Amino acid sequence: MAERYDVLVVGAGPAGLAAAAAAAGQGARVALLDAQPRAGGQVWRHDVGHRAPFSARRHIAAVQEHPRVTWMAQTQVVAAEHGSLLAEDPRRAHWLGYGALILATGARELLLPFPGWTLPGVAGAGGLQALAKQGWPMRGRRVVVAGSGPLLLATAATARRHGAQVLGIHEQATFAAVSRFAGGLWRWPAKALQAAALRTRLAGVRYQCGSVVVAAHGDDQLREIELDGPRGRQRVACDYLAVGYGLVPDVRMAQMLGCRLEPEGAHARVVVDTEQRSSIGNVFAVGETCGIGGRDCALVEGEIAGRTATGATADLPALQRRRRHARAFAAHLREHFVLDPRIRALAEPDTLVCRCEDVPLRALEGLQDGRSAKLATRCGMGPCQGRICGSALAEMGRPAPNGLRPPLFPARLATLAEAEAPAW
Amino acid sequence: MSARMHITLNGNVVEVPEGVSVAAAIAHAGQAFGRSPGGRRRGPFCGMGVCFECRVSIDDIAQQRSCMVTVREGMRVDTDG
Numbered sequence: 001m002a003e004r005y006d007v008l009v010v011g012a013g014p015a016g017l018a019a020a021a022a023a024a025g026q027g028a029r030v031a032l033l034d035a036q037p038r039a040g041g042q043v044w045r046h047d048v049g050h051r052a053p054f055s056a057r058r059h060i061a062a063v064q065e066h067p068r069v070t071w072m073a074q075t076q077v078v079a080a081e082h083g084s085l086l087a088e089d090p091r092r093a094h095w096l097g098y099g100a101l102i103l104a105t106g107a108r109e110l111l112l113p114f115p116g117w118t119l120p121g122v123a124g125a126g127g128l129q130a131l132a133k134q135g136w137p138m139r140g141r142r143v144v145v146a147g148s149g150p151l152l153l154a155t156a157a158t159a160r161r162h163g164a165q166v167l168g169i170h171e172q173a174t175f176a177a178v179s180r181f182a183g184g185l186w187r188w189p190a191k192a193l194q195a196a197a198l199r200t201r202l203a204g205v206r207y208q209c210g211s212v213v214v215a216a217h218g219d220d221q222l223r224e225i226e227l228d229g230p231r232g233r234q235r236v237a238c239d240y241l242a243v244g245y246g247l248v249p250d251v252r253m254a255q256m257l258g259c260r261l262e263p264e265g266a267h268a269r270v271v272v273d274t275e276q277r278s279s280i281g282n283v284f285a286v287g288e289t290c291g292i293g294g295r296d297c298a299l300v301e302g303e304i305a306g307r308t309a310t311g312a313t314a315d316l317p318a319l320q321r322r323r324r325h326a327r328a329f330a331a332h333l334r335e336h337f338v339l340d341p342r343i344r345a346l347a348e349p350d351t352l353v354c355r356c357e358d359v360p361l362r363a364l365e366g367l368q369d370g371r372s373a374k375l376a377t378r379c380g381m382g383p384c385q386g387r388i389c390g391s392a393l394a395e396m397g398r399p400a401p402n403g404l405r406p407p408l409f410p411a412r413l414a415t416l417a418e419a420e421a422p423a424w
Numbered sequence: 425m426s427a428r429m430h431i432t433l434n435g436n437v438v439e440v441p442e443g444v445s446v447a448a449a450i451a452h453a454g455q456a457f458g459r460s461p462g463g464r465r466r467g468p469f470c471g472m473g474v475c476f477e478c479r480v481s482i483d484d485i486a487q488q489r490s491c492m493v494t495v496r497e498g499m500r501v502d503t504d505g
Contacts, residue, residue, distance in 0.1 A: 126472070130470075383479065
């Protein structure tokens with residue numbers, strides 16, 4: 001099966017929603033696809049127990065109710081060939097052709113190994129937030145939130161809203177760094193308001209700076225964590241640990257298509273021009289995949305790409321000014337939530353680094369590159385295809401599994417057997 | 425989230441909240457998730473379809489990420505599948 005659209009948007013978070021709305025608004029026939037059952041991405045993820053914020057509902061409805069937008073839920077891209085994408089949904093596989101392709105593939109959480117991090121009960125910070133929103137039982141559970149960045153506050157607020165007892169938020173950045181971050185927030189009044197609202201919702205929850213989770217303990221389930229902070233080491237009994245060290249751009253699809261990438265710290269982001277065009281003329285990239293920037297960047301970049309892709313470039317300068325302001329916030333954030341080097345050294349020789357294949361750090365010693373690591377240990381060869389350990393090892397400054405090849409996700413045999421890409 | 429529905433989890437019919445993910449339903453039923461190749465117990469980690477640690481069999485289709493599927497009445501879920 002094959003279908004062709006003027007504009008194909010991959011990823012239905014704020015960036016993809018804005019792109020789809022802008023392109024459809026110019027008369028284009030648009031398809032918007034996402035691997036999740038609902039639109040909204042991670043930041044606007046559907047919450048089974050609570051209504052979404054007004055702006056999320058407005059953006060989602062604008063796209064889903066638009067007559068020229070085809071919404072494809074639970075649809076994952078597994079391969080690309082000759083200007084088409086091979087997509088799989090629960091029922092079928094099909095080729096999607098496009099005049100322009102807009103990548104709004106978002107970000108993944110940066111999850112770094114430490115002793116005990118594979119225990120059930122330990123999740124990412126965004127991970128636990130996503131689980132809570134999916135209806136994971138939280139009532140009365142004791143939760144510790146740790147890692148780095150403003151996402152910790154959002155996670156703690158979601159956990160509390162779902163009835164969890166949040167025992168504390170442990171930010172690795174120093175008090176001085178967090179204070180400087182807060183002191184500079186006046187340039188982004190909406191962000192300052194958002195921070196104030198979160199603090200109100202988290203009244204009574206302790207926010208500890210310079211504090212790092214160094215170990216999790218338990219047999220088959222998390223029982224206790226060990227923290228190292230300004231007042232030394234302490235153990236805290238808890239049911240869940242939500243720990244994440246920020247976000248990493250998800251560039252896999254751009255990489256598969258051959259778009260030029262550039263470093264963002266130890267990771268990569270897609271290179272785009274001021275119109276969000278990648279190094280491939282009809283492929284655009286927007287939002288987190290172009291560098292971690294948050295929802296405001298995502299919305300404005302999506303709109304820029306949706307307009308450029310349909311030739312509507314009249315209002316671009318105003319949008320580009322908004323984009324620069326939003327990107328400056330991202331830089332402000334990066335500058336003040338720099339990772340403490342000790343976090344990259346928490347894994348011990350027997351700590352599993354590749355969680356899929358149970359590969360301990362020790363097994364990787366002496367291996368020169370990601371390929372040797374794969375061949376010798378299977379590191380990065382499990383079902384996550386190196387998504388977790390690859391980012392972790394890159395952040396730790398060690399050889400990471402690389403060399404991406406299709407399928408982009410584990411796919412059904414029937415999908416792989418789908419006939420060749422059509423000649424449109 | 426007050427309405428309930430029924431799924432067959434590891435061969436037993438259990439009542440779970442409507443609208444939740446299969447991962448959440450398994451947690452509501454107090455069941456464990458799978459094990460790693462080395463036999464270590466695991467559970468959902470990333471919550472968003474990246475880590476693949478919450479894989480289960482749903483209606484006889486193996487290797488599905490339970491955090492990305494919403495429960496349906498009568499669904500059959502096996503955590504060791």
